[in-house]
Each structure stands twice: as structure tokens, then as C-alpha cells.
Amino acid sequence: MALALSPSLRAQAFAQGNVLNYTPPRKVVAKAGAAVDSALPLDLRSGYHVNSNMPSDDYLIPLRLTWNPGPLEAAGFTFPKPEMGKYSFSEKPLSVYTGEFQIVTHFKASANAEPGPKTLTGKLRYQACNSSMCLPPKTLDVSLQVEIVK
């Protein structure tokens, strides 16, 4: 097996972390059977963009938020209006998000949800680029504290 590259070359070329971070959403209190909304605040590193939930091209990876089965069921989402960003690498504008934005999930608490504190978990998948490079798609684990009341 051949040698791998030196640490200095690695650091120079490939040091990249998460460029999209989220603030844990506020705890929601929901009555069994009732609807409740929760906003997931996101903050994207300056200079980067992520494709919106409805990218301009089929080959682009959309922003996706999914929630695992639990005391709340996601009935729908509201994504912010995307920007139509113009980048040197694309002839046509791209449907993207930049900076701070939030995704609102419209939940419905199941009618037979047991009262008490719960944790709902989910995943946020995104793919970010700046004006000259792209980062591989990443999936962040997200969670939401839920209080089911009668």
C-alpha cells in the first residue's frame, strides 16, 4: 500500500468542518391530538450556500428535514423563500439558502400520546458549496424536547 499524504498537505487542502449549525429548537408543549409548530433555527457559515428544499437542477442535493416516529408526527414543513443566487460556476441562478434561516415543522400530536416529557429525533441533510468548491452532503442529528399534556 502506498504512503498517504503528509499531515501538512491534509491540513492545507482538506480542513473543513460543519458549515451548517442548528440551534436546538425550543421545547414544545402539545396536547394529545392537537397541532403544534416548531422552528429549527439554522446558521450557515459566511460565504457558503446550501441548496434549497427545491433545487434548480435534478442533480443537486436538496435540503431535507425528517423526523423519526414519536409522540409527534410531522404533517408538513415551511421552508423560507429561497434566494436565487448567481455563482460563477453556474450559468443560471441557483435556488439556495445562506446565512441564518429556519425550517418550521407542522406537527400533530398523536391522539393516544402518553402525557409526559419526550424527545423527538430527526435528521437534517444538506449539501453546501461556496463560490469555488462544494462539500460532500452531510446529515446532522437533530432533536426536539416535547411535553405531551392532557
Add this chain to the structure above:
Amino acid sequence: MSRIQVAAVSSALLLLLAGCSHSPRELKSEAQRQKAPNFTLKDADGNPVNLTDYRGKVVLVNFWATWCGPCEVEIPWFVEFEQKYRDQGFAVLGLSMDDDGWKAVRPYIASHKINYRVMIASEIVSQQFGDIDSLPTSFMLDRQGRIATNHVGLVDKRDYQNEILKLLEVPKTAAVRAVGAGPLAVLTGAGVRAGQRP
């Protein structure tokens, strides 16, 4: 001419010069070059591609993905380079980082008329090349299979072109002799001159 007019003319000249001039990156010196990690992967036809089989050629190893916009800009350049310099001992090897593998890559090869060999990069290969985490990332290898330079992100087409031409100046026979002399062999000006043919 007023001071404002002078400033305006100067600014226009500077902008013009900036548009015309281009400072290419230098290749690493012979002593600085590291041997590229070897790999064996299958191309779109299922044939094995071993990097060491390309010893004696100048090789552009390009990590890319179908979802990467900047990568898409470079692909027509690489198609052109492959066509233009193949007979002089140059080759492009495309290593896709698509999670969906050939399902995503095969149609892309067809739609973009890619004329060079493309493989799906394994996790191990990506790690050997320094944990590829930004695309496009390209490595320009000299005829001895050493990394003469690398690029992360979209760069000027002329950078690639200049590097290819410089590396092709080293004749194949000289490079092969140096490889045969052992791992510490270094080409010197005594044996190799720009433009010299084997």
C-alpha cells in the same frame, strides 16, 4: 488632466491589467514531491484501473461529484486536455465521490461526453489522498507518479494547462530511468531539458 481623471485612468488600466495577467501556481520542486497513493478501482466498463499502470505518464487525478457545480465547470476542460495531450503521455482519471455510485455517474458520463476513465472513489482511496472533503480536488502527477501540485476548488483553466505542459516537457524515458534508479532518484537538469524528446 485633473487628479480625478488620472485616478480614473489609472484604475481602468489596473483593471485591464488584472484581466489580462495571470499568475500561475508553481509546481513543487522535485525534492518536495511525494509519491501519490496507489489505488486499484474499476472504471465504468468494469475494467480495473491501477494508478501504477500510468507510471511514465502525466496524470491528472480529479476527485469530483455529479452534485458539484464547480466540478462541472472543469469537466469540459479535462475532456479537452485528454483529447489534446493523450498522445504526448497525458491522462485524466476522474474519481467520483457520489454516494449513489454508478447509478448517478454513468448517465453523467454520457451526458457530459466524458472521454477519460472514471471510477467511484472508495473511502480508503479518499482517505489516502488526504480525506477529501472539498470538491473539486485535483492532483497533478508527474511521470514518476509523484504529486507535482494539487488544487482544491475551482481554479483557472490556464493553471492546469500550464502544469500539464511543464510536466510533459520531461521525456518519458528520463522519468522511467529515474524511477528505475530507486525511490530517491531525482531528475536533474543534466539529463533533462525542456522540449527534449526521448
